[in-house]
Every structure is written in structure tokens, then in C-alpha cells.
Amino acid sequence: MHRFYDELADLWPLLSPVEDYAAEAGSILNLLYELRYLGNGARPRLLELGAGGGHTLAHLTEFVDATAVDISPAMLEQCGKLNPEVECIEADMCSVTLDREFDVVLCHDAVDYLTDTGQVRRMIRTAWDHLRPGGLFICAPTYTTEEPIDGQVETDQNRDGHRCVTFMSYLYDPDVNDGRFRMVLVVITDEAGQVKVFHEEHELGLFSPKTWLTLLFKQGFQPQRITLKASPPRDLERCEADQDAVPYPVFVGMKPSAAM
Ligand SMILES: C[S@@+](CC[C@H](N)C(=O)[O-])C[C@H]1O[C@@H](n2cnc3c(N)ncnc32)[C@H](O)[C@@H]1O
Structure with a gap:
């Protein structure tokens, strides 16, 4: 288990604030409206695989009945605190x-x-097994081979009164052919002058859109690559439009109605 999602889990609201997920969650809601899973009077049942601290879910629960799955009990505790109505x-x-x-x-x-196609295949199978016929799978990896990742840096700093958390991530790819790359995370916490530094390296998977679409198709989904732009939901002005939002790809697959 990564320390980031275990002993540092209670810092999650400061490391990756829930507000930062609003526009992206809004674009997912828009997609659900467009594909008629929302807006027809029904409250869809939604399962999130790897829901973490529930920051995406926090923007969805007004419209869906959600269940959260995550491998980390500490992250699920954060998720439950933020979303008491969600089953974790x-x-x-x-x-x-x-x-x-x-x-x-x-x-x-x-x-x-998920760092190899075997894991991705199993996750896709899990999604398939939990969807009703006609149900929709939305898979939104942060990274694909379409964008260069080597050397990407992100920094952020957030406070909650007595704590100040400074965060940096750095991406590098030691072998561009192995479908994986690495993320170095550095976290500095300052609690009233008590400063601590953590760092950790995570291995992440990097797959091409073609790989995503092929694996979805092989499972039986009707797959599509859709470009979303983080934006507020169409008829609910709940999420703020993010002027800097860049379009991002999601891979969606509908489970055919006649699927066995
Ligand atoms: C970046 S966080 C997700 C944050 C989340 N989107 C949110 O809204 O707070 C990544 C999460 O993936 C979870 N995770 C990683 N591998 C997993 C697996 N095989 N099964 C379930 N959860 C997994 C980690 O425990 C962590 O909580």
C-alpha cells in the first residue's frame, strides 16, 4: 500500500482538494445527460472503482446513488466522511x-x-460483471500515450487553518516501451512550525487509446473514445467552469442490451 493512500490519507483533502474535481465531475454528468442515463427522472446506480477520498463522487451524489470501491481503508474513511450516503x-x-x-x-x-494489460483486462471484466445490460462504463485515465509525460511537474499548496501542505509531483519514464512510468511525490507538511517531508515513488500505467478501445471491445463493450471538456453540468450551475480546462479523453463502453 502506498503511504500516500495510507498514513497520509487524512491529508487528501489538502493534497487534492475536492473543489478541483468539480469541473471534471461536471463533464461526466453532462455525458450522462447526453447519453440519457440522467435527466429521465431516474437516479442511476453508479459504482466507482478506485473512488479514493470520494472527491469525484462528492459532485455526483446529488444525482446518482453511488457505491465506492477502493483498496485503501484509509482513503475509504475519507470518502465516507465526505459522502456519508455512499456505501464504501x-x-x-x-x-x-x-x-x-x-x-x-x-x-x-x-x-x-493498473500497470499492465492483464490488470486492465480484469478491471474491465469487473466493470462488465457489475453493469446491467444497456449499462455504461466510463474509464478516464489521466495519462495515455497521446501526451508526452516525461518531465511533467505539478505543484500545489493548501491550508486548513493549522496545517499547510505543499505538494509536488514529477513524472518520468525510464523505459518508453514498457507501458509504465513513474511519479515522484514530495509532500511537505507544516503544522504550526512542525515541518515534515515525505516522498514516495508510484508506478503508473500508460496505454494507447487503441489499447483501451481494443480491451473494451474484447470484453464485449461497444467502445468509444470521447473527448470531454471539464465544464459545468448543462442545466445545473453547480460546478464552476474551468477556463483553463483542457479537453481530455475518456473511453466509454456500453454493455449491449442483449449481452448475456
Ligand atoms: C488518485 S487516488 C483516487 C482519487 C479519487 N478520484 C477521489 O475522488 O478522491 C487513487 C486511488 O486508487 C486506489 N487504488 C489503486 N489501486 C487500486 C486497486 N487495484 N483497486 C482499488 N483501488 C485502487 C488507491 O487506493 C487510491 O485511493
């Missing part, structure tokens, strides 16, 4: 078995942690 289940997204079906399965940035 500790499990691996590649093997979890819940004996019920959902209208929508979402796998957002947690999918970055």
Missing part, C-alpha cells in the same frame, strides 16, 4: 465481486495504478 467497500477493482448490477460504472484516475 474495501476491495481490489480488478477482482471485487458485488452481487448486484449498476447503471453506470466509473473508473477515474485510480485506473492509472
Whole structure:
């Protein structure tokens, strides 16, 4: 288990603030409206695989009945605090078995942690097994081979009164042919002058759109690559439009109605 999602989990609201997920969650809601999973009077049942601290879900729960799966109990605790109405289940997204079906399965940035196609195949199978016929799978990896990742840096700093958390991530790719890359994370916490520094390296997966579409197709989905732009939901001005938002790809697959 990464320390980031274990002993540092209580810093998640400061490391990756829930507001930062509003526009992206808004674009997912827009997609659900467009594809008629929302807006028809029904409240879809949504399963998020790798829901982490529930920051995406926090912007969706007004419209969907959500279930969260994550491998980290500490992250699920954060998720439950933020989203008391969400059922939180500790499990691996590649093997979890819940004996019920959902209208929508979402796998957002947690999918970055699947580092080979065997794992991706199992996660896609999990999504398939938990969808009703006609249900929708949305998979939104942060990174694909379409964008160069080597050397990308992100920094952020947030406070909550007594704590100040400074965060930096750095991406590098030691072998551009192996479908993986590495993320170095540095976190500095300052609690009233008590300064601590953590660093950790995570291995993440990097797949081409063609790989995503092929794996979805092989499972039986009707796959599509859709470009979303982080934006407010169409008829609800809940999420602020992010002027700097760049379009990002998501891979969606509908489970055919006649699927066995
Ligand atoms: C970047 S965080 C997700 C944050 C989340 N989108 C949110 O809204 O707070 C990545 C999450 O993936 C989870 N994760 C990584 N591998 C997993 C797996 N095989 N099964 C389930 N969860 C996994 C980690 O425990 C972590 O909580």
C-alpha cells in the first residue's frame, strides 16, 4: 500500500482538494445527460472503482446513488466522511465481486495504478460483471500515450487553518516501451512550525487509446473514445467552469442490451 493512500490519507483533502474535481465531475454528468442515463427522472446506480477520498463522487451524489470501491481503508474513511450516503467497500477493482448490477460504472484516475494489460483486462471484466445490460462504463485515465509525460511537474499548496501542505509531483519514464512510468511525490507538511517531508515513488500505467478501445471491445463493450471538456453540468450551475480546462479523453463502453 502506498503511504500516500495510507498514513497520509487524512491529508487528501489538502493534497487534492475536492473543489478541483468539480469541473471534471461536471463533464461526466453532462455525458450522462447526453447519453440519457440522467435527466429521465431516474437516479442511476453508479459504482466507482478506485473512488479514493470520494472527491469525484462528492459532485455526483446529488444525482446518482453511488457505491465506492477502493483498496485503501484509509482513503475509504475519507470518502465516507465526505459522502456519508455512499456505501464504501474495501476491495481490489480488478477482482471485487458485488452481487448486484449498476447503471453506470466509473473508473477515474485510480485506473492509472493498473500497470499492465492483464490488470486492465480484469478491471474491465469487473466493470462488465457489475453493469446491467444497456449499462455504461466510463474509464478516464489521466495519462495515455497521446501526451508526452516525461518531465511533467505539478505543484500545489493548501491550508486548513493549522496545517499547510505543499505538494509536488514529477513524472518520468525510464523505459518508453514498457507501458509504465513513474511519479515522484514530495509532500511537505507544516503544522504550526512542525515541518515534515515525505516522498514516495508510484508506478503508473500508460496505454494507447487503441489499447483501451481494443480491451473494451474484447470484453464485449461497444467502445468509444470521447473527448470531454471539464465544464459545468448543462442545466445545473453547480460546478464552476474551468477556463483553463483542457479537453481530455475518456473511453466509454456500453454493455449491449442483449449481452448475456
Ligand atoms: C488518485 S487516488 C483516487 C482519487 C479519487 N478520484 C477521489 O475522488 O478522491 C487513487 C486511488 O486508487 C486506489 N487504488 C489503486 N489501486 C487500486 C486497486 N487495484 N483497486 C482499488 N483501488 C485502487 C488507491 O487506493 C487510491 O485511493
